[in-house]
Amino acid sequence: MVEDHILEAVKKVLEESPKRNFSESVDVAINLRNLDMNQPKNRVDEEIILPHGLGKDLKIGVFAKGDVGLRAKDAGAAYVISDIELEELVGDKSKARSLANECDLFIAETQFMPIIGKNLGVVLGPRGKMPIPLLPNKDIGELIQSKQNAVKLRSKDKLTFHVAVGRRNMDSEALAENVETIVTRLERALEKGKHNMRSVYVTTTMGKSERVV
Template identity: 60%
Template sequence: MADQSTVDAVNKLLEESPNRNFPESVDLAINLKNIDLSKPHNRVDKEIMLPHGLGKSKKVCVFAKGEVGLKAKEAGVKYVYSDEDIDDLASDKKRAKNLAKECDLFIAEAQYMPKIGKSLGTVLGPRGKMPTPLTPNKDIADLIRSSQNSIHVRSKDRPSFHVSIGKRNEDPEKLADNIDAVITGVENTLEKGRQNLRSIYVTTTMGSSVKVV
């Protein structure tokens, strides 16, 4: 159950933000303090599972072959590539960039991760889209389902960054649950937890903002 103060912040935001003719995104503006982000190990770079997802389906790309590739297609994945395709993408940077833009998340069999890092890292890395490794003990269909409800929270070297947590037309308590999950995940990443948080605001795409932390 979401913290009541978080629910109150979401309700206040929705009351102050007029309805638009499209489902606005609800985002968090996260501001850090007292942390040296020039050092990569201090940065926030984490996959966080949202209890209620983002309210939309993500486009997934899977690097796999054989039975794993077939299972990915059966799970509804449109973009499934083998190891040979990795070389083709690496030689066609425009195609690789379009793929990175088109897909929200990437999954790859663990054996392909070094090759992907070497050949596609410059395209996927800066966009925060390096693949989630599929280890032998995991089922690709389960990983695809769980990935649909996860977000990549990434600060880079900036003390302020944004992350989407849902849509305006979702239930306020579900949005609050998602917010609390992100706050907990970010706190667990930071060296001093909440002491490294300056503030967190919840906002809509075209509306106002309300302080949560």
């Protein structure tokens, strides 16, 4: 059962933020304290599976060929990039940038990782979209489905950062459970737990915010 104060904060944000003519993102804004973020050990870098997903399908690009590529398409991949198409991207950085902007994340068979890193790292790296390697013992369909519900909680070298927890059209209790999942995981990731958390707010893209921590 989600904590009451988190549920009430989410309800208040949804009720008091003006409605827009598009489906707004619901985010969590995190402010840390008493941490030297120049020290890599203090940075937050967690992948979290949200219990209720993000309320939308992510656009996932998969670098694969043959049967793996077919199964990726069946599992809902937005794009399947074959070895031939990868060569075309290497030679056309404009096309590579367009694909990088279109997809939320990428997965790649391990055989493609060296050429992607060497030739497309400059495009994908700064966007935080270097592919997730598809290890030999992993099923592409299962990996795609798990990534549909996953978010990256990543501070880099900043004390303040954001992460999406869903869409405004989702049920308030589902959103609250997603928020609680983020807060719980963040507390575990920090050296001094809540003592390193200055504040955590839930907010819509263009609406009001409410404090949950």
